[in-house]
Amino acid sequence: xxxxxxxxxxxxxxxxxxxxxxxxxxxxxxxxxxxxxxxxxxxxxxxxxxxxxxxxxxxxxxxxxxxxxxxxxxxxxxxxxxxxxxxxxxxxxxxxxxxxxxxxxxxxxxxxxxxxxxxxxxxxxxxxxxxxxxxxxxxxxxxxxxxxxxxxxxxxxxxxxxxxxxxxxxxxxxxxxxxxxxxxxxxxxxxxxxxxxxxxxxxxxxxxxxxxxxxxxxxxxxxxxxxxxxxxxxxxxxxxxxxxxxxxxxxxxxxxxxxxxxxxxxxxxxxxxxxxx
Amino acid sequence: xxxxxxxxxxxxxxxxxxxxxxxxxxxxxxxxxxxxxxxxxxxxxxxxxxxxxxxxxxxxxxxxxxxxxxxxxxxxxxxxxxxxxxxxxxxxxxxxxxxxxxxxxxxxxxxxxxxxxxxxxxxxxxxxxxxxxxxxxxxxxxxxxxxxxxxxxxxxxxxxxxxxxxxxxxxxxxxxxxxxxxxxxxxxxxxxxxxxxxxxxxxxxxxxxxxxxxxxxxxxxxxxxxxxxxxxxxxxxxxxxxxxxxxxxxxxxxxxxxxxxxxxxxxxxxxxxxxxxxxxxxxxxxxxxxxxxxxxxxxxxxxxxxxxxxxxxxxxxxxxxxxxxxxxxxxxxxxxxxxxxxxxxxxxxxxxxxxxxxxxxxxxxxxxxxxxxxxxxxxxxxxxxxxxxxxxxxxxxxxxxxxxxxxxxxxxxxxxxxxxxxxxxxxxxxxxxxxxxxxxxxxxxxxxxxxxxxxxxxxxxxxxxxxxxx
Ligand code: HEM
Numbered sequence: 179x180x181x182x183x184x185x186x187x188x189x190x191x192x193x194x195x196x197x198x199x200x201x202x203x204x205x206x207x208x209x210x211x212x213x214x215x216x217x218x219x220x221x222x223x224x225x226x227x228x229x230x231x232x233x234x235x236x237x238x239x240x241x242x243x244x245x246x247x248x249x250x251x252x253x254x255x256x257x258x259x260x261x262x263x264x265x266x267x268x269x270x271x272x273x274x275x276x277x278x279x280x281x282x283x284x285x286x287x288x289x290x291x292x293x294x295x296x297x298x299x300x301x302x303x304x305x306x307x308x309x310x311x312x313x314x315x316x317x318x319x320x321x322x323x324x325x326x327x328x329x330x331x332x333x334x335x336x337x338x339x340x341x342x343x344x345x346x347x348x349x350x351x352x353x354x355x356x357x358x359x360x361x362x363x364x365x366x367x368x369x370x371x372x373x374x375x376x377x378x379x380x381x382x383x384x385x386x387x388x389x390x391x392x393x394x395x396x397x398x399x400x401x402x403x404x405x406x407x408x409x410x411x412x413x414x415x416x417x418x419x420x421x422x423x424x425x426x427x428x429x430x431x432x433x434x435x436x437x438x439x440x441x442x443x444x445x446x447x448x449x450x451x452x453x454x455x
Numbered sequence: 456x457x458x459x460x461x462x463x464x465x466x467x468x469x470x471x472x473x474x475x476x477x478x479x480x481x482x483x484x485x486x487x488x489x490x491x492x493x494x495x496x497x498x499x500x501x502x503x504x505x506x507x508x509x510x511x512x513x514x515x516x517x518x519x520x521x522x523x524x525x526x527x528x529x530x531x532x533x534x535x536x537x538x539x540x541x542x543x544x545x546x547x548x549x550x551x552x553x554x555x556x557x558x559x560x561x562x563x564x565x566x567x568x569x570x571x572x573x574x575x576x577x578x579x580x581x582x583x584x585x586x587x588x589x590x591x592x593x594x595x596x597x598x599x600x601x602x603x604x605x606x607x608x609x610x611x612x613x614x615x616x617x618x619x620x621x622x623x624x625x626x627x628x629x630x631x632x633x634x635x636x637x638x639x640x641x642x643x644x645x646x647x648x649x650x651x652x653x654x655x656x657x658x659x660x661x662x663x664x665x666x667x668x669x670x671x672x673x674x675x676x677x678x679x680x681x682x683x684x685x686x687x688x689x690x691x692x693x694x695x696x697x698x699x700x701x702x703x704x705x706x707x708x709x710x711x712x713x714x715x716x717x718x719x720x721x722x723x724x725x726x727x728x729x730x731x732x733x734x735x736x737x738x739x740x741x742x743x744x745x746x747x748x749x750x751x752x753x754x755x756x757x758x759x760x761x762x763x764x765x766x767x768x769x770x771x772x773x774x775x776x777x778x779x780x781x782x783x784x785x786x787x788x789x790x791x792x793x794x795x796x797x798x799x800x801x802x803x804x805x806x807x808x809x810x811x812x813x814x815x816x817x818x819x820x821x822x823x824x825x826x827x828x829x830x831x832x833x834x835x836x837x838x839x840x841x842x843x844x845x846x847x848x849x850x851x852x853x854x855x856x857x858x859x860x861x862x863x864x865x866x867x868x869x870x871x872x873x874x875x876x877x878x879x880x881x882x883x884x885x886x887x888x889x890x891x892x893x894x895x896x897x898x899x900x901x902x903x904x905x906x907x908x909x910x911x912x913x914x915x916x917x918x919x920x921x922x923x924x925x
Binding site for chain 1: 658850
C-alpha cells in the first residue's frame with residue numbers, strides 16, 4: 179500500500195460515513211449512526227496510515243520532511259484533526275446525531291484535496307524557510323484549532339435546524355438538547371481558541387527565527403488574528419445577558435467563515451508569504 | 456451556568472450622583488466596551504489585507520484614483536497597522552483590560568486568598584448533583600475512611616461535626632481563578648513588548664558582495680542608515696539546488712570584525728541566524744554581484760585572428776592593429792533584449808578610430824550575440840569569475856523577550872482557565888436509625904457544571920466501592 183491509495187480509500191470511506199449519518203438523520207434508525215461511527219473510525223485509520231506513509235515516502239525520495247507543508251497535505255491533515263476531534267466528542271458525550279453536520283466537512287476537505295486539479299499531491303522538497311521544527315508545531319496546532327472551530331460550527335448549525343422543543347418523534351429530537359449544544363459549542367470554541375493561540379504563537383516564533391520579525395501583518399497572519407478576535411468576541415459575549423443560543427451560534431458561524439477565509443480565501447484572493455494552508 | 460460567567464451582574468450600576476472619575480472608571484470596566492473594541496479591531500484589520508500597504512504614492516493613484524488616494528492619506532491606510540487610529544484602538548483595549556482586571560481582582564481577591572476557609576454545608580447538600588448511598592457500618596469508622604479517601608483524591612480535609620453528622624470538606628484549584636487574569640495580563644505584556652521593539656529596535660537590510668564588508672545597514676521602512684558597533688564581512692555565499700531546480704539551502708559565511716580585528720566567523724542559513732550583541736542577522740536574499748573582470752575574446756573579421764584577454768571592469772584596452780579602444784563598462788544580472796531575458800550580460804563601449812563610439816552588450820550565455828552586429832570586431836565573454844552578494848536582514852528588538860514572556864503566559868493562562876477549575880467537595884456521613892449510614896457526596900465548581908456532574912458520579916462509585924470493601 180502507498181500513501182495515495184490509503185488517502186483515496188480514506189476519502190471514499192469518509193464519504194460512506196457521511197452517507198450513513200445522513201441516513202440516520204433521514205430514516206431515524208439508530209443502527210445507521212452506530213455504523214457511521216465505525217466507518218468514520220475506519221476512515222480515520224486509513225487517513226492516519228496515509229499521512230504516515232507519505233512521511234516515510236518523503237524519506238525514500240531523499241527529502242525527509244513532515245507531511246504538513248502544502249495545500250494538499252494541510253487539507254488531508256485538516257480532515258484528520260476534524261475526524262479525531264469528532265470521534266473524541268462522540269465517545270465522551272455519547273451523542274451521535276450531530277455527526278451529520280461534521281462528517282460532510284471531513285469528507286469535503288479530503289475530497290477537495292484529491293479532486294481539485296489545481297492542488298498537487300506530489301511530494302516536493304521543502305524550500306529553505308520551511309525547514310524548521312516550528313513548521314510542524316505551527317501547522318499541527320493551527321489545524322487542531324481549526325478542527326475545534328469546525329466542530330463548533332457543526333454544532334451551531336443545529337440551532338437553526340432544531341427548534342428548542344421539537345415534537346416527540348421528529349427527526350430533530352434525535353439531535354442534542356440546546357443546553358448540551360451550548361456547552362459543547364463552548365467547549366469546542368475554547369479548544370479551538372487555545373490551539374489557534376498556540377498556532378499563531380508558534381508561527382510568530384518561527385517567523386522570528388527565519389526572518390527576524392515575529393509579526394509582519396502578512397494577510398494570512400492578519401486573517402488568523404481576525405479569526406482569533408472573532409472567537410475572543412464569542413467568549414466575551416457569552417458573559418453578557420441575552421447572548422446565548424442562536425445569537426451566540428451566529429458568532430460561532432461567523433468565526434468559522436473567518437477560518438475558511440484565512441485558510442482558502444487568503445491563498446486565492448490575497449498575496450503574501452504563505453503559499454499553502 | 457457557573458457563577459462567574461455573569462460579571463455584568465456584579466458591576467455596580469451607574470448612579471446619577473456618581474462622580475465623573477467613577478463614571479469614566481465604570482465605562483472602561485465594561486465587557487461591552489471590550490466587545491465593541493474587538494469588533495472594531497477585527498473589522499478594520501481587514502482593510503490592510505485588501506488595500507495595498509506601504510506602496511508608492513503613484514501606485515495608489517493608479518490603483519484607486521486621486522480622490523480615494525487623498526482619503527487613504529488622511530487615514531494613513533497605506534500603513535494602517537501603524538495608523539494613529541489603529542494604535543488608539545489598541546490603547547483602548549489596554550486601558551479596558553487594566554481597569555477591568557483591577558476592578559475584578561479587587562472584587563474576588565478575598566475569594567482567591569481567603570483568610571480562613573469556610574464552607575456552607577447546606578449549599579452542598581441542597582445541590583441537584585448530590586450523590587447518595589447507604590452503607591451498613593459504624594459511622595465513626597466510615598467517616599475516618601472517607602476522610603482518608605477524600606484526602607488522597609482531592610487534598611487536605613476540613614472536618615466539622617453537625618449534631619451526629621460528620622462533615623468532611625476539601626477543595627483544590629482555588630488559584631486557577633487567577634488564570635483569566637494571567638491571560639489578560641499577557642495581552643498587555645505582548646503589546647508592551649511590541650512597543651519597546653518599535654521604539655528602541657530597528658529592522659534593516661543590507662547587501663554585501665562576496666569579499667565585501669560593511670557596518671552600515673538601512674532600515675526597511677524609511678531606508679535610513681544605521682551604523683552598527685561592528686563590521687560584517689561576507690566571505691562566501693553559497694546556494695544549493697534540488698534536482699527539481701528549487702532552492703535547497705542558502706548559506707553565507709560571515710566574519711564579524713570589531714575594532715579592526717576579526718572577532719569570529721560563522722555560517723548563517725535561513726532559520727539559523729547569527730545573534731550577536733543584541734543584533735540578529737538573518738539570511739534573507741541573494742543575487743549576482745558585479746564581477747571584477749571578464750575574459751573577453753575579440754575576433755577580427757578582416758584578418759580572422761582571435762585575441763583573448765582578461766579585462767577588469769572599468770578598464771580600457773587597445774584593439775588589434777590600433778583600430779581603436781574597448782572599455783568594459785559594467786555588468787547586469789538580467790539583460791532585457793526585445794522582451795527576452797538574456798541573463799547575465801556585460802556591457803562595453805567600442806571606440807573605433809575616426810568613428811563614433813557605440814555600446815555593445817555581451818550576454819554570457821549567447822556568445823554569438825555580438826557577431827550578429829556584423830562589425831569588424833566581434834566580442835564575446837568567454838568566462839568570468841561569478842560573485843554573489845548576500846542579502847541580510849539585520850534587526851534589533853529589545854522587546855522580543857517581553858513578547859515571548861507574553862506568549863508563554865497567554866498559553867499557560869488559557870490552559871488554566873479552560874481546562875482547570877476550582878473544585879470543592881463535601882462528604883456528609885449521616886447515621887440513620889437502625890445502624891444504616893447514609894453517605895452524601897456533593898461538589899461545586901466555578902466552571903463546567905456538566906463535568907462536575909459526571910465527576911461526582913464517578914467519585915461516588917469509587918467511594919462506595921472503597922467503603923463497602925474496607
Ligand atoms: C485581546 C484581548 C482579550 C483576550 C484575548 C481575552 C481573553 C479572555 C479569555 C480567554 C477569557 C476566558 C473566557 C472563558 O472562560 O470562557 C476571558 C474572560 C474574561 N474577559 Fe477577557 N480577553 C481580552 C480582553 C478583555 C477585556 C478588555 C476585558 C475588560 C472588560 C475582558 C474581560 C473579561 C472578563 C470579565 C472575563 C470573565 C472572567 C471570568 O470568567 O472570571 N477581557 N477573556
